[in-house]
Amino acid sequence: MLKAIKIATVFGVLAAAPALAEQNGTLRIGVMNDMSSVYSDFQGPGSVLAAQMAVEDFNKTSKRKVEVISADHQNKPDIGAGIARRWFDTEGVDMVVDLPNSAVALAVSDIGREKNKVVIGSGAGTALLTGAKCSPNFVHWTYDTWAFGHGTAKGVLSQGAKTFFFITADYAFGHDLEKQASDEINASGGKIVGAIRLPLGTNDFSSALLQAQASKADVILLANAGGDTVNTIKQAADFKIGEKQKVVALIFDLQSVPAIGLATAQGLQAINAWYWDQSDGARDFAKRYAARHNKKMYPNHMQAGVYSATLAYLKAVDKAGSPADGKAVVDAMKATPADEPVYGKVEIRPDGRAIHPLVLLQVKAPADSKSEWDVFKIVGTIPTDKAFRPLNEGGCPLVKAN
Structure with missing residues (x-):
């Protein structure tokens, strides 16, 4: 499954400095989650697939070159923080998405702010991410505690x-x-x-x-x-x-x-936050997703959230003109509500909380x-x-x- 997706350990061999990545015209998205433990079926490779599908749907109307990479944070904040720093500093990653495990999400959000990159939580839970620990570079998409x-x-x-x-x-x-x-x-x-x-x-x-x-x-x-x-x-x-x-x-x-x-x-x-049988658009997405999933699973609300958030991010990059200024991209996301057939309408508040039914x-x-x-x-x-x-x-x- 996901042959087109470069897994982080492989992609590391081809790592380029951020400036080189911009020179090559490639926007890079990193899906970070649990690939091997208690959350792997709930996010894991399914979230990577969802991000890739968002890129493919985006590229039906855009010529922007986008790559999706992924990594397993093993539910350890130090490992997640290390991956985020490597991605931002040497592998040209512009946005990190998913982040189940709130301790990992809090650590990566801080690094995203430090590096002026975009971080989007779909699997992340803690409401601190849009409370005392909010960041102008972070969006909390799907649900929270x-x-x-x-x-x-x-x-x-x-x-x-x-x-x-x-x-x-x-x-x-x-x-x-x-x-x-x-x-x-x-x-x-x-x-x-x-x-x-x-x-x-x-x-x-x-x-x-x-x-x-x-x-x-x-x-x-x-x-x-x-x-x-x-x-x-x-x-x-x-x-x-x-x-x-x-x-x-x-x-x-x-x-x-x-x-x-x-x-x-x-x-x-x-x-x-979402169920695959709630609308025609959701049902169509679920069938397309299941056909490509290695276990033929249907998407849950967090995996659908990765799809929706990734698509909204890419549209905001086009509006901002470049992924280079993460805060400017998040500002563009906040300025323009998302509305697509899979997930529906989503608005983003000043605290970074994406709101929807x-x-x-x-x-x-x-x-x-x-x-x-x-x-x-x-x-x-x-x-x-x-x-x-x-x-x-x-x-x-x-x-x-x-």
Whole structure:
């Protein structure tokens, strides 16, 4: 798969200084994510494919030469930061996109600002990226911990839940996701009766689940993602926890459902930024994508976000005239809302938060599913003006300066 895409380790042999890359007329995009661990099916090679498809669609109307490269940050901030510096300093990369793992995203965003390059988060979660840690060179495209933490907590509170227990991924993303959901719970009169934090990539959740079960909380909230969420839900089913307590994942994505199985996952609810069956444009993109994916997977909202963000970035480069000034390119993105058939309309606020509607999803019963990826039904939407944190509440210095 992706024969046309130069993987970073190979591309390193052909590395050129940024000035040489500009002289050769080539714009370079780096997709950085987890290629080998708990997030690899949720972003991984699928996000690289999405970026490449955006480039191909862009080149139907533009003659600009664009290359896509990729690298595995291994969920380690120091490795991610090292890749970003190498890309910016010696390999002529103009924009980095995706960045699941919030600790990595925060590190790369800082480097992008230092080097005046563009950084776009699609898989990145923490709302700090458009809050206290916002940058004029960063755009947060798909979702964030505020939107999903507050939105999901509000949903279960409205269903009558009063007490909550957290099982949380022990790094920046999990901590922030737990905080955002906790803020909503506390503000609404709910009670948090316990929490446990576990390292990313934990395989055995039995001890945590038994503690959650013993707490007798109405709801066990999972502040993790990817393979960790899949494993937690599978093991909760083994313990039959769902019979007396509700298990709710704050982050629940398309690839989670086949991994768990419809029989176990049916009825679970989730918030996503996009679903492949939401429009004709989304369905067409999903079919084109799946035909080229090495596992024939359909795209989730973060992979579709990479496509949409990459396309918007390329159009902004044309508007700015060059990729050389990263801040100027982001300013161009903010000045012109994106609107294309796959993802729909997206506007970018002064804090770098891309705003758009969110979709409320429910996992289908096995009898209602027509194919492997026909797993969700859309049961509602959160409108753009209510989907994300209010602009004046994030503490972004860029907002204060305006």
